[in-house]
Amino acid sequence: MRSTLRFPRFRRAATRAGVIAAALGAVIAGSSVPAEAAGLTLTVNVADVVRPATQVAAGGLYGVGSDSQPTTAMLLPLNPTSFTQPAPGTTHLGNGATEPCCDSLDVGDNLIRAGAQQFIRMPDIYPSFPYQWQGWADWESKVRKQVQDRLAETDMTNIHGWELWNEPDWTWNTNSAGSFNEGWARTYKLVDSLDPVTPIVGPSDSYYSHDRMVSFLTHAKATNTVPDVIVWHELTDMDWNNFDDHVRDYRAIEDSLGIADRPIAINEYNSLGQMDIPSVALHWMAVLERHGAREAHRAYWFEAGTFDGLFTLQNQPTASYWLYRWYGAMTGNIVETTPHSWLDGVASYDASRKIVNTVFGGDYGNNTVRVEGLGALGSQVRVQLLSTPGSGRHTAVTSPTTISTTTMAVSNGAISVPVNNMDANAAYQLVVTPVNGPTTSWQQVYEAENQTVVNANTFGSGNASNGYYVGQIDNNTDMRSDSFVDFTVNVPQARSYTMAIRYANGTGATSTHGLAYNGGAFSTVSYPPTSGWAQFSTVNVTVNLKAGYNMIRLAKGSPNFNGGTGFAELDSITLT
Structure with missing residues (x-):
């Protein structure tokens, strides 16, 4: 295993302050791209199948600035998973800002409409970075106020973690506050006493360290303060090369200490110099999907509220936006990709429409993408190839470039697509469908496991339409623990649609969920018993949707809904 302690501790006292004035908008290539190569596949x-498509890497730190920056309409095509936003009542002035922004409770409704969850970064109640410690009485008063403010927001359903501190390996004031491990335990117990429901996440070190993780988890286990979600940051150039080692090392520490597996969240990824290079973000997408992160957030090096460079300051899409939009369109399952040198990618397959969507890049020259396992698409397929350039966050890119649209013969279930004159900074999309296009002109089947699943869990089953379903949708206590699935759907016209809900109900009696869409009133959906759990049947309801994006919630519990009865599992919905 490569050393996990070798990364430079340059940190961001010198980068978060004043980076805008440094005018780092141009792409900084350097070591971010390989020496010129070709002939890769x-x-x-x-x-x-690797996992259900959930857009693991589609999140950001300080990515949303307000209820309208970016707008919900701008966020929806990116299918964002989650964000880290600052504390309620934040006074933080990040990256040269002259006034605070991005308060987690202020932006929460925007994120809910976009189908995204969020962590609250508690120490960003302080104005400066690195944080200026004011004593334990001050800190605990601030913590109490944050939790109380959150609990007062009884309709805010998308807070899925308290991040107790940020980058304690260099921002924690040991001389004044004592050891971080003791400070973590003290803060954890305070937050837990005020809010025993919302998960607690950490330790949020600025880089992965074996020794620090062992020390932290040993103390946390001894004090019964192990975080519900493990968080660290990946911020060094080309750190994607080490992510698999970090995950393996972390899992080995859990096993050695007898700690049950925790979800892994990387709530800051990508380096200062490589942030605006689409192919570098692509490398991160690939390893985060491949090696088991639950969620990951683009780093906040520059302006807040731009989804960390996916939009310009004038709210126009950048080159990187198109990469994330292609990624946001992935449905069905993430499937295996095998990189070759610097050429890497992420791919999905949607069996309901027979679409293979691959985003890739990372090397120069004339290369190839070989797609195997295409038997279900027929003897010929349509192949579309697009690109987005390697420009930075200050350059608007109004649309991707279509390189080619061709028909190819399938041989032994595979095609080999030449991609010539590749730019190692750019990113590319390859879309493969049956020769006459997708089997439906618009997305009609929406798998529950691809959606925003809140306080419930995804399971595998051969009976499920995509191999997975959502179960344990059990809670209806309050906004922190309510269980529901939010389906983001995109329909061609405003009208009534029949929605077929594929469900399982093993209780032996009729169960119910609440149904609401686009923030409207709830109605009740009834699920007659099926032959058992993960034994699926279908009920039909009618929904009146607007043209474009709509948010449909099926809930055991939710604000403004009294709560469902019994229990039911969700496999998918189909709109016709």
């Missing part, structure tokens, strides 16, 4: 195996 990225292999995509449609038959080898």
Whole structure:
């Protein structure tokens, strides 16, 4: 294993302050791209499922500035998973800002409409970075106020973690506050006494360290303060090369200490110099999907409220936006990709529409994408190839470039697509469908496991339409623990649609969920018993949707809903 302690501790006292004035908008290539190469092959195996498509890497730190920056309409095509936003009542002035922004409770409704969750970064109640410690009485008063403010927001359903501190490996004031491990335990117990429901996440070190993680988890286990979600940051150039080692090392520490597996969140990823290079973000997408992160957030090096450079300051899409939009369109399952040198990618397969969507990049020259396992798409397929350039966050890119649209013969279930004159900074999309296009003109089947799943869990089953379903949708106590699935759907016209809900109900009696869409009133959906759990049947309801994006919630519990009865599992919905 490569050393996990070798990364420079340059940190951001010198980068978060004044970076805008440094005018780092131009792409800084340097070591971010390989020496010129060609003749490489990225292999995509449609038959080898990695996980359900959930856009693991589609999140940001300080990515949303207000209820309208970016607007919900701008966020929806990116299918964002989650964000880290600052504390309620924040006074933080990040990256040269002259006034605070991005308060987690102020932006919460915008994120809910976009189907995203959020962590609250508690120490960003302080104005400066690195934080200026004011004593334990001051800190605990601030913590109490934050939790009380959150609990007062009884309709805010998307707070899924308290981040107790940020980068304690260099921002924690040991001389004044004592050891971080003791400070973590003290703060954890205070937050837990005020809010025993919302998960607690950490330790949020600025880089992965074996020794620090062992010390932290040993103390946390001894004090019964192990975080519900493990967080660290990946901020060094080309750190994607080490992410698999970090995950393996962390899991080995859990096993050695007898700690049950925790979800992993990387709530800051990508380096200062490489932030605006689409192919670098692509490398991060690939390893985060491949090696088991639950969620990950683009780092906040520059302006807040731009989804960390996916939009310009004038709210126009950048080159990187198109990469994340292609990624946001992934449905069905993430499937295996095998990189070759610097050429890497992420791919999905949606069996309901027979679409293979691959985003890739990372090397120069004339290369190839080989797609295997295409038997279900027929003897010929339509192949569309697009690109987005390597420009930075200050350059608007109104649309991607279509390189080619061709028909190719499938041989032994595979095609090999030449991609010539590749730019190692750019990113590319390859879309493969049956020769006449997708089997439906618009997305009609929405798998529950691809959606925003809150206080419930995803399970695998051969009976499920995509191999997975959502179960344990059990809670209806309050906004912190309510269980529901939010489906983001995109329909071609405003009208009534029949929505077929594929469900399982093993209780032996009729169960119910609440149904609401686009923030409207709830109605009740009834689920007659099926032959058992993960034994699916269908009920039909009618929904009146607007043209474009709509948010449909199926809930055991939710604000403004009294709560469902019994229990039910969700496999998918189909709109016709």
